[in-house]
Amino acid sequence: MPIRRKTSRIASSFSSSRATAPGTRSLPLSMAVCAAFIGTPAAAWAQSSVQLYGELDAGLAYVNNVGGHSQYRLTTGTIDGSYWGLQGTEDLGGGARAIFRLERGLSVATGEGLNDHPMYVGVGTDTLGTLTFGRQYDSIHDYFQSFTLTGNTGGTAFAHVLDNDNANNSFLASNSVKYTSANYGGFSFGGLYAFSNQAGAFADNRAYSVGASYSAGSFNAGAAYLHNNGRGSATGGAYDSLALPGADNTVYNANVQRQNTFGVGMSYEIGEFTLSGAFSRAINAGVTDADTGEPTSSLALNNYEINGIYKLTPAIQISGMYVYTNGGGAHWHEGALQVDYLLSKRTDVYLESIYQRASAGAPAVINSNDPSSGRNQLMLSTGIRHRF
Numbered sequence: 001m002p003i004r005r006k007t008s009r010i011a012s013s014f015s016s017s018r019a020t021a022p023g024t025r026s027l028p029l030s031m032a033v034c035a036a037f038i039g040t041p042a043a044a045w046a047q048s049s050v051q052l053y054g055e056l057d058a059g060l061a062y063v064n065n066v067g068g069h070s071q072y073r074l075t076t077g078t079i080d081g082s083y084w085g086l087q088g089t090e091d092l093g094g095g096a097r098a099i100f101r102l103e104r105g106l107s108v109a110t111g112e113g114l115n116d117h118p119m120y121v122g123v124g125t126d127t128l129g130t131l132t133f134g135r136q137y138d139s140i141h142d143y144f145q146s147f148t149l150t151g152n153t154g155g156t157a158f159a160h161v162l163d164n165d166n167a168n169n170s171f172l173a174s175n176s177v178k179y180t181s182a183n184y185g186g187f188s189f190g191g192l193y194a195f196s197n198q199a200g201a202f203a204d205n206r207a208y209s210v211g212a213s214y215s216a217g218s219f220n221a222g223a224a225y226l227h228n229n230g231r232g233s234a235t236g237g238a239y240d241s242l243a244l245p246g247a248d249n250t251v252y253n254a255n256v257q258r259q260n261t262f263g264v265g266m267s268y269e270i271g272e273f274t275l276s277g278a279f280s281r282a283i284n285a286g287v288t289d290a291d292t293g294e295p296t297s298s299l300a301l302n303n304y305e306i307n308g309i310y311k312l313t314p315a316i317q318i319s320g321m322y323v324y325t326n327g328g329g330a331h332w333h334e335g336a337l338q339v340d341y342l343l344s345k346r347t348d349v350y351l352e353s354i355y356q357r358a359s360a361g362a363p364a365v366i367n368s369n370d371p372s373s374g375r376n377q378l379m380l381s382t383g384i385r386h387r388f
Contacts, residue, residue, distance in 0.1 A: 047091030052388075054084035058108040059350075059383020065364070068373035076108040078368065078381050079155030079350060083117050095125045099132070118172060129181040129190075136176045138192050140166050140263055143211030143222040147265025147278040149307040149321040150367075154338055157354050157379060159367035160303040161325045161332050162243045162251065165261050165280035166226065167303075168367060171239045173207055186215040194238035196230075205230040205237025218269040226261040232290055233257070241290040244299055245330065249363040251371050254296065257286025272311040279304055301327035315342040330362035346387045354379045 057080045063071040076082055085103035092098055103117035120134030145151030150158040150168045159168035176194040189212040196206040211224030232241030232255040244254045265278035283300040307321035317340045325332040338352040355378050358364040364372040366379045 048088065050086060050088035052084070052086055054082075055080050055385065055387045056082045056108055057383060057385040058082070059381055061379060061381035063366070063369050064378040065372040065374060065376065066370045071369075074109045075368075075381060075383060076110075077105075077156055078352070078383050079153075079385060081105050081114070081116055081156070082108050083114075085117070092123070095127065096123060097125070098123050099130065116169075116172070120178070122178075124180075125182075127182055129179060132178050132180075134176065135172050135174050136178050136192065137169060138166070138173045138176075138194075138207070138226050139190060139209035139211030139224040140226050140261060141169055142180065142190055142224070143213045144224040144263035144265055144278070144280070145169070147220075147222060147267055147276045148305055149276075149309075149319060149336070152276075152307075153309055153317065153319045153340065154307070154321065154336060154352075156368050157352065157366055157381070158321060158336050158338075160280070160305070160323055161301065161334070161356075161367075162245060162365065163367055164242075164244075164282045164301045164325070165263055165303055166282075167263070167278075167280065171242070173209075173238050174236075175238060176207075188213055196234065196237045198234055198237065201234065203229045205232070205234040205239065207231075207238035219266070220268075221264075221266040223264040224262075226259075228256070228259040231256040231259050233288075242284075244284065244287070245328070245363050245365075246296075248361060249371055249373060251363055251365060252296075253290035254284070255288050255290050256284045257288075259284050274309045276307050276309075277305065278307075297328065299328045301325055316340070330359045332359070332362065332364070333357045334366075347384065349382070349384050351382045352380075 105114035105116040122132030124130030163170040173194040178192040180190040191210040207228040209226040213222035263280040267276035336354040364377040
């Protein structure tokens with residue numbers, strides 16, 4: 001069951017944010033052409049901007065056990081999901097601005113388009129915060145994800161088992177309204193509500209989340225909560241069905257009547273080294289098989305992670321993690337190491353290794369791979385990533 005990367009990652013110390021990403025191109029509108037085309041004075045566009053940006057990530061991977069066989073493959077998005085995007089702002093006066101973001105994922109290997117990135121429009125100010133509408137990241141992304149290695153430099157394959165806490169953004173919230181506060185002395189907060197869009201079934205596949213973060217010098221902390229009713233049980237709602245571990249080394253798609261996910265994390269910077277810790281708990285109740293409709297056992301999974309990022313030189317970064325996951329009478333150990341080398345501000349190459357060992361009867365499945373036939377799975381990969 002391939003699990004694709006579903007995110008445009010939070011900027012880390014090794015890559016700038018989207019608005020100022022290396023290679024991001026500001027595309028000023030041609031005022032004269034626009035004025036002639038829509039009959040609006042050119043001066044009206046003076047405080048507007050549109051930016052084109054994106055990322056391509058591809059490489060090679062070896063997996064020692066996929067259904068009992070070794071696998072060699074061309075990868076796409078091993079660290080980041082490949083995508084292109086447009087974002088822009090317009091000054092509305094009085095300190096207010098309109099914003100938009102439109103991203104589209106893609107597979108470099110196949111050319112397939114992927115609906116795995118955000119798109120929204122909204123308004124905001126530097127003092128009151130921002131309100132946006134569309135398909136968006138929830139509070140797990142905004143206030144918890146960055147303390148995990150999958151949400152920082154590690155990327156897709158470093159996710160917790162089946163990305164059970166959504167720290168790797170396997171699902172974005174459709175039909176959502178989101179508020180993000182301004183930064184008040186290092187403290188910020190926000191929340192999201194995603195509508196079911198079902199007539200007569202307001203709570204069927206709706207979701208909401210809240211979170212907060214605090215930053216003081218080298219110390220950072222954050223916490224988030226995500227709730228969903230009827231996840232995957234109705235099309236056109238907040239979220240699709242999700243993958244859960246089954247018996248005898250299997251993975252199945254599930255609909256969940258009630259899902260609650262909690263996450264808390266913190267980090268501390270010591271020179272060029274950043275140490276982070278994260279804990280999350282995903283509780284899934286009222287579970288049914290999405291394919292057969294048969295009820296299955298409820299499942300709560302706990303994830304305990306410690307990770308470190310060390311900037312060895314301005315061009316070389318080393319990242320590593322250990323994660324312990326347990327729940328449903330099973331447990332998983334996962335360790336990973338990544339070395340990233342900058343060829344330029346926009347292009348880097350990487351080498352990484354991920355090993356997972358499950359308890360007897362549980363599937364070993366590194367994110368982005370199909371399950372192993374046994375308790376162990378090892379992935380070695382290398383690739384190149386280019387930002388524009």
